[in-house]
Amino acid sequence: MTMMTPYLAGVRTPSSAPIRLAILTLLASIGAAQAQSASDPASPAAATPPAAVDNGRIAEVVVTATKRSTSLQRTPIAVTALSAATLADNHVQTMLDVVALVPGFQATAQGDHGVTTMTLRGIGNDSAKTEYADPEVASFVDNVYSPRAEGATALLFDVEGIEVLRGPQGTLWGRNSTVGAVNIQTVKPELNSRSGYLEGGIGDYNRLGARGAVNVPLSETAALRFAVVHERHDGYVDYQKFPGVPADQQRAAYLASGGDPAAFRLINPNNFVSGGDKYSAQDQSAARLSLLWQITPTLRWNVAYEKFIDRGTPSANLMQTPRPGQKHYSTLSDSAPWINRDSHNVRSRLSWDISPDMALQYVAGWSKYSGDMRFDQDGGTLVPTSINSPGIFQEHTTVDSNYKSHSHELLLQSVGVRTVDWQVGAYYGNEKNDIRFDIAGMKGTEDGSVNWQGSFIQPDQTVDTSAVFGQATWNITDQWHLTGGVRYTHDKRVHIGGRGYTWAYDASVPQLPLNPNIDPRDPANGYQEGVPNDGRYSDNKATGLVRLNYDIDRNNMVYASVSTGYKSGGVQDRGLPYQPETLTNYELGSKSTFLDGALRINNALFFMDFKDFQFNSPVSFSDGSRGLAIENADGAEVYGLETEIAARIAKDGRLTIALAVLDTKLGRLVAGSNDYALPPCTVDTRIATCLDVTGNKLPHAPKFSTTVQYQHTFRLGDGSTVVPRITARYEDDVNLSVFDLGPEDRQKAYASADIGLRYSKDKWWVDAFVRNVSDKKIKTSAFNGFGPWLAQYKPPRTVGINTGFDF
Secondary structure (H helix, E strand, O other): OOOOOOOOOOOOOOOOOHHHHHHHHHHOOOOOOOEOOOOOOOOHHHHOOOOOOOOOOOOOOEEOOOOOOEEHHHOOOOEEEEEHHHHHHOOOOOHHHHHHHOOOEEEEEEOOOOEEEEEEOOEOOOOOOOOOOOOOEEEEEOOEEOOOOOOOOOOOOOEEEEEEEEOOOOOOOOOOOOOEEEEEEEOOOOOOOOEEEEEEEEEOOOEEEEEEEEEEEEEOOEEEEEEEEEEEEOOOOEEOOOOOOOHHHHHHHHHHOOOOHHHOOOOOHHHOOOOOOOOOOEEEEEEEEEEEEEEEOOEEEEEEEEEEEEOOOOOOOEEOOOOOOOOOOEEOOOOOOEEEEEEEEEEEEEEEEEEOOEEEEEEEEEEEEEEEEEEEOOOOOOOOOEOOEOOEEEEEEEEEEEEEEEEEEEEEEEOOOOOEEEEEEEEEEEEEEEEEEEEEEEEOOOOOOEOOOEEEEEEEEEEEEEEEEEEEEEEOOOOEEEEEEEEEEEEEEEEEOOEEEEEOOOOOOOOOOOOOOOOOOOHHHOEEEOOOOOEEEEEEEEEEEEEEEEEEEOOEEEEEEEEEEEEOOEEOHHHOEEOOEEEEEEEEEEEEEEHHHOEEEEEEEEEEEEEOOEEEEEEEEOOOOEEEEEEEOOEEEEEEEEEEEEEEEOOOEEEEEEEEEEEEEEOOOEEOOOOOOOOEOOOOOOEOEOEEOOOOOOOOOOOEEEEEEEEEOEEOOOOOEEEEEEEEEEEOOEEOOOOOOOHHHEEOOEEEEEEEEEEEEOOEEEEEEEEOOOOOOOEEEEEOOOOOOEEEEOOOOEEEEEEEEEO
16 A cells, blocks of 8 residues: 655644635634544553743644544644643543533533433433433543443543534444443553552532542563542532421411311421432542553553442422522422432553554443432422411322443554545443332322322333444645545344332222332322333334545644534333434534644534424323323424633633524424423324424523633743643523423523632642532523422532642
8 A cells, every 4th residue: 555644743834825814714713623632542651741932832632533642733623622731720530520522512410310411512302311312422531332321421530532523424423322422431540650649639519539649560561550530529409397387277278279178197307308319419439440451562451440429418499489487408308409429440451463454352341230210200380388288298209210231342454644544343232221210299198198199110121232434535746635434333132121100099008109129010009001112113224424635734724524423312111213313414624723733723613403302391191191202203404603712821821612502493393291281282292281482592502602711821930830720611591491481491591610829839739619600590490390490500609729749
């Protein structure tokens, strides 16, 4: 093969043609992505870069978005890469902290399951959680797919970098990367290095944090790394006291509700939570043990075991308009919250340099997750005046949930600079889930009569997916590059034995709130079996990529691409099938470096045609039963522009800007949901209430959003430094559901800021910070299924200080 002459990284030639300057000025508004640091986990050298000389340029960034180590500015993909330093400066602990750093990225933590759902470029699904559905944004840790966000990506620690790939990534990254993928790279062991770090921190809400890592050489060819983290703080939400109601008023209200006079009892104020763990508390710990074994000069193995423990509490549903005299962050709760989650993960990567021209990688992963939790769904919306009225006691309890998965990927790829760069691979993944979750529903209080309650038991749900894929880049000349790729995927889903058990309104059975000690499968307990959920689904799909990129010079590149994404269909409640969803993304991009390397501007202009969007929601069926319905919308259209800018201001200033412009439109969809007060459904006779949302904006897709960060290094005479920084974010108003039911169902436009100050000397540092300085109340979800509007919110203002040292 003819060998191509590569560009030398960092070498710049003067721009001489006025027409080229005009083209670059135009393309600065239509291109791809920017980053701050990442490295190839397969390369031992990448883990210990040589000391950089400060030449006034922005440091070169290496990404693995194409499953190769490439310079960010030479990678024709919209990708944001966040370095360990950037993550530390922004006190990133979870994916919720990452979103502000990436254009067009949104994430919410839903309290009823305590998991994170992600939206990218306006595409996502708040119901894609637990056993409900798969996400549109795929999560990977060290290239291993993490099917459930409540497991591997729950707490980020000892992370080398995070890459967020925007747009369909189905060819190389595969399953459920319909609109993007997030790849988290952990820090790997280093040969012949005895090093580490230790840090701790405190803050308001009794925050206490500690983390550290140590690298230990075992021999000339092997090394271990051990990393730990613990983060805790009290909940943000206080408990309200039951205000008390005179006995005669309680009796009158009870009789007016139709209660049996012989069964009258006074409200028990002890049924309302007054102490213990508050909602939105964090209590998470994790540990990871990693091994690097350089078996031979050409064969190396990275393997890691990770354990994660969560004993915090879920987020609370809060009244958008608090009752008079009550604080915003407070709730009249009759359900004490808890989360018990444990996950185990093993990730392995075996890399073999077969020859100077070819390499083989085998990436495998295994994970096990188990957990239970309880959550107050009704949010204390109405103060009861008797045990039976008004309002409702509704409690969600995940009695038991278990998820096991394993995956295997074999990747063979060319190495070095060639006329055709290629890679081919095969993938297999399996997931097995089981869950029981209960919804207890009583009129008024937990001592009232049954309103509606049900237990949903899914003992055996399995997913099998297999795929083969290939991608090649033809380096036509030193400047023109044509890439094509295709992936063929086969998916199989099986649901066996799934049932919903609902209250049968048998007057002979005592009316008690459903709890884990009640077996709903026993008719003597007053429950009836619903329609079976048994079903099977099998389908296959080919997805692909065509991309042409042109290197204008060593500092400027443009590209155009068409790519497709795919998410499998499956089986929903009642054994009914739902169809797969597909997405076609058309994108123009540019990546440019100016001012002798001191300024980078990367942009992406895109149009996405989304077909058969899977909308998930809890509904009441026309026969009176309840369950989850998954509908396929005709589709959605999304137009957008993303821009990322990184600049050095003089020698010691660092400025980054990320912005996104979005315009979304939902295709034909008649949607139902018990979470919202909707009119009776006359279009779809299967469900009780619904609304035609055709043409509405997609939720969590602001028309404009931007994050601006600036930090400046002040160098003191004793060799120490002081670095103040500010991160400011602005976001237009945004819908919180597809229904768009007015201002309560939206988050209005807002601006917020985080500030920090870091002092460093030698290997010791101390860092103080304030997050959400103006204490903005920022909604992430909203609903009115219980009457008054409720919402979940981002955290209020928090203050903290961390300190640590390297050794």
